Amino acid sequence: MKYATFSADGDTFFGVITDSGAIALNEAFPDYASLYEVIAAGAFDQLSGAAEGKPVTHKGFKYEMVMPDARRILCVGVNFPDRNAEYKDGSEQPKHMSLFPRFASGFTGHDCPLIRPPENHTLDYEGEVAVVIGKGGRRISQQGAYDHIAALTLCNEGTIRDWVRHAKFNVTQGKNWDNSGAMGPWLVPFTDTAQLDDARIQTHVNGELRQNDTLNRMMFPIRREIEYISTFMTLQPGDIIVTGTPTGAGARFDPPKYLVPGDVVEVSVEGIGTLRNTVEDEQP
Template sequence: MKLLRVGAKGEERPGMLDAGGLIRDLSGVVGDIAGHTLSDDGLDRLRGLDPVLLPEIPAGTRIGPCVGRVGKFICIGLNYSDHAAETGSKVPREPIVFMKATSAICGPNDPVYIPRGAEKTDWEVELAFVIGKRAKYVAEEEALSHVAGYCVANDVSERHFQVERSGQWTKGKSADHFGPVGPWLVTRDEVADPQNLGLWLDVNGERRQTGSTATMVFGVAFLVSYLSRFMTLEPGDIVATGTPPGVGMGMKPPQFLRAGDVIELGVEGLGRQRQVCMDDPG
């Protein structure tokens, strides 16, 4: 299934993409794509529906973040060896874990806001997974059963804040609209192998990133198990798994986003995003 949330910001209602690509309204069935809806039982209930019998949502309605009530937005840094090389970093021995503020989350086609004082705003296409079942001290062989599904994420980053102003990475990752997710959540039964998905990103029509999740240093199952040793993962938590090479800071000379730039990105089988960059309206 492909599940999504549509409507004005803060007023999104749940939906399902039918076989013909039409969005069907799930608000009469579930309150949101969140909480128990993400469990195996909740998803099985939705699979039992006939989408044709659900109301159609008009084309052109804004698509919001594909998951609601996100408790944690966790990110993994330098999780592709070739990306680590382009940044001049060593491949990590253990996952580099940092948080992105949940206030950064926005829809897949919402603008990317360039914050005040920014100098080096960058792009990062990533595979993200969403937790569907509480995970604590989970064995790797059982880890994927705790995943509800997968989606596209753009881990937008302000490198000046992240790298040059000391402290943790979080402040360079958490500006408003620095976390586009979606367009939809693809349930795990429709993703045969999360470690065999192509990723791509264009800026102003020029290809910047091309990669495959096959080259991730730490795969999804390992990450679920690893993270669950240090924190309890709850339904609705999002984990962005790192980016392949081709980010702006790795280019020679480096290139960064400016107001008016257009970012397009996608992950194989999970849809695509499009964002226009603009100065943060405050």
């Protein structure tokens, strides 16, 4: 099943997405206000049972960022071999992964516009898979890492490139412009290792294939990411790890191919879905 956060008539809901519409499940979980709270409470597995036999409640709705109240989002940077080579600095594969935080306010939902700010027009795309932690833990082994994943989703980790260069060791300000990225459309329960081990991620811009790679080529596989991150912090249910983007971001073309209003960006992984967004300039 596909679980999403969506809005209609001024209200926000979480529930199941079907071919004919959405089924809101808020009334079935009165103690939880969001998918994040459902996962944090360990009730994610109950969602499918709650949806059985229920009719569609909404045919017209707007997708929201799939977990708009997520408290901790960690992103892994430069995680594909070709991506490391794109920097043209002669560096070998790093010993440890690069990490940086993103905040939920920087993401919009599926079929919503990415917003290009007036301060800088170097808005770029990064297609990625994100994993949602369902079982917390500290010093998690690689062997047991997948047991801690509840769900998968897609991320367009939109970046204002010039602003990641404002400081020597800090990319945070270029990675957190409001509504510069997207996450969704929905959460897909993680039930099979093949969902990650055999996954191919592709990013299209206006129909042109820009990014195309498989997760098994990551320099730091997802098992290692969970092991490493849980060494220094206790992972908690509802935490999100954005796992890394392949080569082919707009900044790496000559000249760069940054996003402009009217562009359509699609991030796809078979078995998860397609996250689609347009691009608009921020309105005063």
